[in-house]
Structure formats: structure tokens, C-alpha cells
Amino acid sequence: MKITIISVGKIKEKFFSDAINEYAKRLSKFCIFIEEVIPDEKADENFSTSQIEQVKSKEGTKILNKISKNSYVVALDIKGTQLSSEELAQKINTLGIEGxxxxxxxIGGSNGLSKDVLERAAYKLSFSKMTFPHQLFKVILTEQIYRAFKINAGEAYHK
Structure with a gap:
């Protein structure tokens, strides 16, 4: 199986990069793991709603260009479905069984994902109603994907 994470914005802190790299290394036992980073568009805090939509649209176009044609797309969206770690593992397992x-x-930028990206997604996943820094969230997502593969392999992993 190939797992790709497309995220907007570079990881600036080394400790976040180190954590992502560690989980990526661990994931290599279970799947092909790819990270794609889309540069974030500059957005001032005083931008109007239409200016923010333009930023999301530009980022969205870049994201859509990185998605493989036949990929099953999971958009991380605060309005998405919340799953436990075991449920995420089951979702990944079921997708694999179904081919x-x-x-x-x-993972979108600080303003979220464009409408086009959300429409391309086959599934919308939310980890919480809380807001997380994008850099930290990439660590959390990578760890949860690793945890899902460990669960599916029947291997011990901290609960």
C-alpha cells in the first residue's frame, strides 16, 4: 500500500521534522510512505473572506495537482468524522481489502482546504474540534497512520 501525506507549509522546527522522519522510517516496514509539501500562500490576518478564499483556491490547485489519479483521498477537516485509532486502522484495512x-x-494550510479539495476527498476525517498547529498535526497524523498499521498487523502498541 502507498500512503501519501500532502500538507501545506514547511515544517520549521527540527523536533517536528525529527518526529515525522522517525514515524516515516517505522512506516517503511508496512507501506510506501510519501510526503508532499505545498508552499503556503501568503495571507495577512486582515485579509477579507474573498481574499482568504483565493489563498485556499491557489493552495488547493497545487494540492490537486499532487494527488494520484486513482488515490483514495482523505481530507483532514474539522467538520469530518472523528474516529478512534482502532476505527482508523479498520478504515485503512477495509480500503486495502476492497482493493x-x-x-x-x-492537511490544509492555516485557512483550511479549498472547496475543490474537499469535493475531491472521498472521506473527511477530523481528529478533534480543537485547532492544532499544522506542524504538530502532521506529527500526530503520521503517528496515527503508523499506529493503524501496527494495530492491523496485530502488533503490540501502547493504548
Missing amino acids: TSDITFI
């Missing part, structure tokens, strides 16, 4: 070999997870 899906390419899953793409998308």
Missing part, C-alpha cells in the same frame, strides 16, 4: 492501494491524506 485500494493508494491513500492520500491532506
Whole structure:
């Protein structure tokens, strides 16, 4: 199986990069793991709603260009479905059983995902109603994907 994470914005702190790299290394035992980073568009805090939509649209176009044609797309969206770690593991397992070999997870920029990206997504996943820094969230997502593969392999993992 191929797992891709497409995220908007570079990871600036080394400790976040180190954590992501560690989980990516661990994931290599279970799948092909790919990270794609889309540069974030500059957005001032005083931008109007239409200016923010333009920023999301530009980022969205870049994201859509990175998605493989046959990939099952999971958009990380605060309005999405919340799953436990075991339920995420089951979702990934079920997709594999049904013949899906390419899953793409998308983390938007600080303004969220464009309408086009959300429409392309086959599934919308929420980890919480809380807001997380994007850099930290990429660590959390990578760890949860690793945890899902460990659960599916029947291997011990801290609960």
C-alpha cells in the first residue's frame, strides 16, 4: 500500500521534522510512505473572506495537482468524522481489502482546504474540534497512520 501525506507549509522546527522522519522510517516496514509539501500562500490576518478564499483556491490547485489519479483521498477537516485509532486502522484495512492501494491524506494550510479539495476527498476525517498547529498535526497524523498499521498487523502498541 502507498500512503501519501500532502500538507501545506514547511515544517520549521527540527523536533517536528525529527518526529515525522522517525514515524516515516517505522512506516517503511508496512507501506510506501510519501510526503508532499505545498508552499503556503501568503495571507495577512486582515485579509477579507474573498481574499482568504483565493489563498485556499491557489493552495488547493497545487494540492490537486499532487494527488494520484486513482488515490483514495482523505481530507483532514474539522467538520469530518472523528474516529478512534482502532476505527482508523479498520478504515485503512477495509480500503486495502476492497482493493485500494493508494491513500492520500491532506492537511490544509492555516485557512483550511479549498472547496475543490474537499469535493475531491472521498472521506473527511477530523481528529478533534480543537485547532492544532499544522506542524504538530502532521506529527500526530503520521503517528496515527503508523499506529493503524501496527494495530492491523496485530502488533503490540501502547493504548
